[in-house]
Amino acid sequence: MEKPRDLLRWGVLSTANIARKALIPALLKSKNSRLTAVASRDLNKAIAFAGDFGGNIKAHGSYQALLDDHDIDVVYNPTPNHLHLELSLAAIAAGKHVLCEKPIGLNSAEAEQLLNATRQHPTLKVMEAFMYRLHPQWRKVKELVTGGAIGELKHVNTVFTYNNTDPDNVRNQGDIGGGALLDIGCYGISVARWLFDSEPQRVVASQRIDKAFNTDVHTSATLQFERGESTFYCSTQTQWSQSVEIFGKCGKIVVHVPFNPVISDSARITLLRHNEIQRFEYANADHYLEQVIAFENSVIYDLPCPTPLEDAVNNMKVIDAVFASAKRAAWVEIEACSPDH
Helix, strand or coil: CCCCCCCEEEEEECCCHHHHHHHHHHHHHCCCEEEEEEECCCHHHHHHHHHCCCCCCEEECCHHHHHCCCCCCEEEECCCHHHHHHHHHHHHHCCCEEEECCCCCCCHHHHHHHHHHHHCCCCCCEEECCHHHHCHHHHHHHHHHHCCCCCCEEEEEEEEEEECCCCCCHHHCHHHCCCHHHHHHHHHHHHHHHHHCCCCCEEEEEEEEECCCCEEEEEEEEEECCCCEEEEEEECEEEEEEEEEEEECCEEEEECCCCCCCCCCEEEEEEEECCEEEEEEEECCCHHHHHHHHHHHHHHCCCCCCCCHHHHHHHHHHHHHHHHHHHHCCCEECCCCCCCC
């Protein structure tokens, strides 16, 4: 497929911090895209937000106005979790490609609904924004694991925590999809599934619920795969920390800041094998820019998205099972989504 002459025109739904601090700066670095419009339910807020990125960016006072804008090719959806499905479906109906922040919905039923909608519009690209897999440190990790650098993969352990007790923050509002598991626990699940290159068979989990927020503030779980296990711990009320440890039969990989390394600093991984240590560093890598470029290529050249929606559905199925296991205090079986679902 030939590359179109015009740049891809992006519209951003909401003035979310992740758009301001991560996605839009990456978008502005890209040679194949341009920021065309932003939307907020408050027009003045949209005008101020657009003004921060240049004088030629349109501001819309409603999400629907942006979706109706014929000058938009791609919609970025970083709204609160409970709006991911609704607005992504509306964008598809408006003929737009969609990059939607994780989690793709509140549960696997919503994820499947979005998947089914995309199958009715096969020319549109829709992707969940799990940017971490596109960072060069993770491409190296995947290469090491797949290439047998640590022998047969046995266990993946993930920790991802921060401390946020602001009741006005969307992460602390249970009725709109807040909580640790949906916000950051999804990474631990995604990493394990990606590295094992398979779906977990069952899970056992524990959660602590903040009664004021009605959100899980601590979640831990063990996922059982055919070839090994993974564990993860996530929290919204614990000192900031993140790490991934990957254990093989004859080695170990540590990813020191796995999910949001500072772009101006070096991302680091350590390989320990046969009592030898090897370190890899990736300076100034921008995984949000890598995500934009990968999604652009999917749209421009009609290529499959680097993370298909089936992957998002399966991640949500595990999340559903974690919630169910914590509620029942028992192991829960997981049924994966088949490619031809």
